[in-house]
Amino acid sequence: MxxxxxxxxxxxxxxxxxxxxxxxxxxxxxxxxxxxxxxxxxxxxxxxxxxxxxxxxxxxLSSPKTKEQMEAALNKVKDIVSSSPVVVFSKTYCGYCKRVKDLFQQLGASYKVVELDTESDGGDIHSALIEWTGLRTVPNVFIGGKHIGGCDTVLEKYKTKQLVPLLNDAGAIANNSAQL
Incomplete structure (x- = not known):
């Protein structure tokens, strides 16, 4: 059984x-x-x-065992977030992640994807994200260095016409014609 x-x-x-x-x-x-x-x-x-x-x-569950390891993972996450206007922490098989990535692509936004299930330290990164944001699920999206949330939040911001201005302000869209 x-x-x-x-x-x-x-x-x-x-x-x-x-x-x-x-x-x-x-x-x-x-x-x-x-x-x-x-x-x-x-x-x-x-x-x-x-x-x-x-x-x-x-x-x-591969998660950091020591305070130093957790701190290192959190620093890595913060470095990744600050390195790109838009960052999507994702898993390759996640349909919600695909929706968000497809939306950013349709809008012509430049974004960085970190596939947690293919990274050697993906479990540590995910644990650090959980501790930092409180969000256990993927996608976990950051725009302009600020935590936005998951798929539902990103789609809601798009429907209420708040997403494109965020992407423009972060420098993720080269022109203002992304109004799909």
Whole structure:
């Protein structure tokens, strides 16, 4: 039975999740103190819980272990954000990320993409983003060095005609003709 099985290697689960476009989300419903419960949420809203021991959790979620490592990851994120008018922290398989990247492309905006699932330190970067912005999901978008939010926020700003002025002010659009 899937819900009670512990996969032999958490990296296999990570790989399968990335292949099928799934995200792992923590759950606080685990009754056993030495286990962490995780669920895989599918787009069809089916939930299959998995349980991992503390040791497996360390290999499943790659996050900085020390204050220095977290500080280094946060500094790297801030350097990336300050290096480009628009930065999209993304995952290659994420449909919401694709929507945002497609919108920026349609608007003719220059933007930098950091694909967290292909970066060797993507887990550390993602952990730093969570700590800095409070946003656990991708895309995580910055315009002009300021945190904007995720897909819904970017699309809402576009619908309310607030996005193009932000992009212009940040220097991400060469001309003001991006009014799609």
């Amino acid at each position: 899937l819900s009670n099985s512990v996969p032999p290697r958490s990296s296999k689960i990570q790989h399968l999740c990335s292949v099928f476009g799934l995200d792992l989300f923590p759950s606080n419903t685990c009754p056993e103190p030495k286990l962490q419960a995780f669920s895989i949420f599918f787009s069809s809203s089916i939930t299959i819980p998995y349980k991992y021991t503390d040791k497996e959790m360390g290999s499943l």
